[in-house]
Amino acid sequence: MTKGLLFSQMAPPAGWEDDFEDWYDTEHIPARMAIPGFSHALRYRQDAEPWHLACYFIDDMAALDTPEYRSLKSDPSERTARMLANVTGFTRYITDEISDTAPPGTPPDLTGTEHTLFVVAFDVPDGEVAEFEGWYEEEHVPLLMKVPGWLRVRRYRVRPGFDGPSWTHLALHEIADPGVLNAPERAAARDTPRREALASRPWFTSGRWVYRPISIARSTSKGN
Numbered sequence: 001m002t003k004g005l006l007f008s009q010m011a012p013p014a015g016w017e018d019d020f021e022d023w024y025d026t027e028h029i030p031a032r033m034a035i036p037g038f039s040h041a042l043r044y045r046q047d048a049e050p051w052h053l054a055c056y057f058i059d060d061m062a063a064l065d066t067p068e069y070r071s072l073k074s075d076p077s078e079r080t081a082r083m084l085a086n087v088t089g090f091t092r093y094i095t096d097e098i099s100d101t102a103p104p105g106t107p108p109d110l111t112g113t114e115h116t117l118f119v120v121a122f123d124v125p126d127g128e129v130a131e132f133e134g135w136y137e138e139e140h141v142p143l144l145m146k147v148p149g150w151l152r153v154r155r156y157r158v159r160p161g162f163d164g165p166s167w168t169h170l171a172l173h174e175i176a177d178p179g180v181l182n183a184p185e186r187a188a189a190r191d192t193p194r195r196e197a198l199a200s201r202p203w204f205t206s207g208r209w210v211y212r213p214i215s216i217a218r219s220t221s222k223g224n
Contacts, residue, residue: 001060004156005057005154005172006095007055009054010090011051011052012083016083019083020083024043025043033221034221036060037058039059039109040109041216042113043213043216043217044212050089055117057108091163093158095156096157097156099153100155109216111174113213113214113216116174117173117175118173120208121170121208123166124169132169135194141153147185147189152172152173153172155171
């Protein structure tokens, strides 16, 4: 079994906010949490578009090939079709997990909603992936995990066939609060020769968002 993440951002039209929230909580997420292989889902928001983010954490990526999931995609409800046809800033990425700083056996929703989510996305050229991966795993993540309040780092590789900007890698950083981003230890983690060499490349300019959790939902499948 391979773990992964379904990552989707969007914003409802003005005046649709209440309907959007109800649709997500009572229809969209519950339908996915009933499918074996889905672990839990976290909803987030920020103050700028795309203000809403949904992260579906998957214990077995084969869940996306099941008849149940395919039916949700090919035959959406009238409400789902209407909502998705009218949202703005829509992105959707299917990703495979590269690494997770949580020790084996840690509950998958370790921090629940008690964190701030700092998301970083990169579009790494094929010929530079090895250098990028080496820096991130060997240096960057270990240094970040020494920063007070840096709770967890999960990294993902994006599969082809996404909706949104051309990102190849996503990193989900769970931190205690937004102030952690200004810690001197974080500045030190960014001030290294290996990072400086990568930061000079045009592609290193990344997507970055800071989200606060709204809610968490856990699997209701008997197969989990």
